[in-house]
Amino acid sequence: MxxxxxxxxxxxxxxxxxxxxxxxxxxxxxxxxxxxxxxxxxxxxxxxxxxxxxxxxxxxxxxxxxxxxxxxxxxxxxxxxxxxxxxxxxxxxxxxxxxxxxxxxxxxxxxxxxxxxxxxxxxxxxxxxxxxxxxxxxxxxxxxxxxxxxxxxPTLVEQRRIAHILSTWDQAIATTERLLANTRNCVEILSNALLTGRKRFDGHAAWQSKPLSEMICESRVVGSGGDVAKKITVKLYGKGVVGKSDKRAGSESTQYYRRSSGQFIYSKLDFLNGAFGRIPASLDGYESTLDLPAFDFLEGIDPRWFLQYVSREAFYTGHLGLANGGRKARRVNPKDLLRICVPTPCLKEQTRIADAIEAALSAVSIQERHLTLMRQEKSALMSQLLTGKRRVRLPADEAEPA
Missing domain, CATH: 3.90.220.20 (DNA methylase specificity domains)
Structure with missing residues (x-):
């Protein structure tokens, strides 16, 4: 009614x-x-x-x-x-x-x-x-x-008041979106400066060029067959590692390997799309084939700094020549990955870099949550206002005549 x-x-x-x-x-x-x-x-x-x-x-x-x-x-x-x-x-x-x-x-x-x-x-x-x-x-x-x-x-007067309220929300959301975009841009600039050495922390030694083989070591702990393995997959563009829900069981003859919490993992097929991540504690013991190789970190390396470094677009697109195979199945193998040399700070500076980037990313996360809440609140308010479940208050001089 x-x-x-x-x-x-x-x-x-x-x-x-x-x-x-x-x-x-x-x-x-x-x-x-x-x-x-x-x-x-x-x-x-x-x-x-x-x-x-x-x-x-x-x-x-x-x-x-x-x-x-x-x-x-x-x-x-x-x-x-x-x-x-x-x-x-x-x-x-x-x-x-x-x-x-x-x-x-x-x-x-x-x-x-x-x-x-x-x-x-x-x-x-x-x-x-x-x-x-x-x-x-x-x-x-x-x-x-x-x-x-x-x-x-509703009446024209109430329409205008409702439109004004919702437009005010839209303006606030648009402002928050611009602030978020600006923060993301600042974080990217800061991250690139810290990870490439253009911006340094005082009191640390000069960086050294090191191959990734001195930072990580491939893990091949034999696991289950594809019919029973709890599988994981790696999202593109550094978006993390997640459990994989297969609608049908895999092949018993396909060998899977046990992966452990904290390991670095990437997709051979999607290296050029930034499919890198660290295995979270919730996926400890999950498995993958050798198409998703995993690595233990060696001493002297902060895993957070390492992942931040390789997750940059400049890193994975800059190694296009490593990909082997046809156009639709170009893979980057571990032996080629491990030969890549990168400028490496000492462990203490790695940690300071990782801390600074994480703090900046935390600010982004806070703004993202705030924006999500604003959109949810506006949506709920809009639903109530447009259906009359919630009414706007009209000043006496704007009220429709009886």
Missing amino acids: LPDGWRRTTLGDIGSVKSGSTPARSQHDRYFVDGKWPWVKTMDLTNSEILTTDEVITDAALAESSCRLFPAGTVLVAMYGGFKQIGRTGLLREKSAVNQAISAIDIERDQADPEFVLHWLNGSVETWKNYAASSRKDPNITRENVCEFPVIL
């Missing part, structure tokens, strides 16, 4: 729904070069205001094609691209054109507030799947689907 003054309607009843088009690419210089009108494509949609577009078009494109300009305040919805794209939204802040993959909804301002409609659509994105699932090919939606899309509207 809806609160008093609220009503059910559809997008087609509160606005004019049209789609755009693409000017002929064969006239690129005439239609796209030195253009002045934003031309919105699906990838420009960010579920918020459209602040910039990848391409702009010219007056000639508007005059000589079916492209048209939509006014500021038009709400946009992506119609094509499968479940990951359909339902993406945007709100025009200036006159703009759109391509044929987007529905443009010019809202009747005496019926609804465009920002409120934008938030409603963002809170109802899963509903599009009900329409797209009936598509015969890739899941898409049609103009008719957009026109029929259900909307619940």
Whole structure:
């Protein structure tokens, strides 16, 4: 049951729904070069205001094609691209054109507030799947689907207050995202400086070039067969080591090797994608084949520093020549890995470097958790506000007349 003054309607009843088009690419210089009108494509949609577009078009494109300009305040919805794209939204802040993959909804301002409609659509994105699932090919939606899309509207005054509250949350989230991106960038700069010696801690000896064979030693403790082994796998880009859940048992004849907590492990096949990690205590005793070799650390090496060093993109992409095999099965073998020489600080400086990088990464983790909580709180609040379960307080001078 809806609160008093609220009503059910559809997008087609509160606005004019049209789609755009693409000017002929064969006239690129005439239609796209030195253009002045934003031309919105699906990838420009960010579920918020459209602040910039990848391409702009010219007056000639508007005059000589079916492209048209939509006014500021038009709400946009992506119609094509499968479940990951359909339902993406945007709100025009200036006159703009759109391509044929987007529905443009010019809202009747005496019926609804465009920002409120934008938030409603963002809170109802899963509903599009009900329409797209009936598509015969890739899941898409049609103009008719957009026109029929259900909307619940409070009074205009309450719409505006709800939109203001949710937009304030969006601004706070966007600010936090920028802070997080800046922190990540600073951590990367600091890490590279410390790990390459461009930035040093005072009081330590000069670095020496050492092969990895003086830092780690391959472990080959024979384990189980593939039919019973508890398996592990290594994520790409230094994202860690996890247990592997096989839906079907492996071959009994495949030899697995026991791995221990704290060992360094990597994937031969995905070396060039940064598939490195240390085995956590929770996976002690798990097993892998020789395609995921594991290594014990030798004396004089801080495992944290070692993993930080090899997990840098500059390290694993800089050794492309080590990969052997065909294009789709290029492997880096342990003997080649162990021959790599790296500039190595003493153990005490390794530890100081690792401590500094971990402290910086901790700041990133705190901001990531804060951002996650903000998104969760905003989502919960949006769900309550858009359904009337939680009402906004209207000042007396803004309240609708009885």
